[in-house]
Amino acid sequence: MGLYFGKHKSIEGQFIFQKKKNRHSPELYKQADLCQRSSMYIAMNRFQIAPGFESAFEEMWRNRKSYLDEVSGFMEFRLLRGDATTTHTPFISHSVWASRQHFVDWTDSEAFTKAHKQAKSPEGMHLAHPKFEGFEVIL
Numbered sequence: 001m002g003l004y005f006g007k008h009k010s011i012e013g014q015f016i017f018q019k020k021k022n023r024h025s026p027e028l029y030k031q032a033d034l035c036q037r038s039s040m041y042i043a044m045n046r047f048q049i050a051p052g053f054e055s056a057f058e059e060m061w062r063n064r065k066s067y068l069d070e071v072s073g074f075m076e077f078r079l080l081r082g083d084a085t086t087t088h089t090p091f092i093s094h095s096v097w098a099s100r101q102h103f104v105d106w107t108d109s110e111a112f113t114k115a116h117k118q119a120k121s122p123e124g125m126h127l128a129h130p131k132f133e134g135f136e137v138i139l
Helices: 026-037 054-063 100-107 110-117
Strands: 003-009 015-021 041-049 074-081 089-097 131-136
Antiparallel strands (some): 041 089
């Protein structure tokens, strides 16, 4: 089943980009059943992007091939943009997985390697290394 892209405006007017599996796919229903037996997992990376690089950062994500459609357990991806400060604009990559193990398996996969090989940023775009945060879904 294919992935689709959508643009949604948040309350603050910032665009949120998302990629998710077709909600009517049998595979997604199988994953939902799996989630009842194990906890869903949310993986996030926080980025600090230098002023003036926001559009290039968004385009980089919009145009890269993620290969997530090749990975079992992937459910949804969103790129979130926060309010800019005088020093940086915060972004968060947010992915939802059927379980922590599915996420870990993805990080060890060829799809992960292929997706991250193309993640080349212009010098000066990132003010710090991305900060990873992982969460088990409780409710």
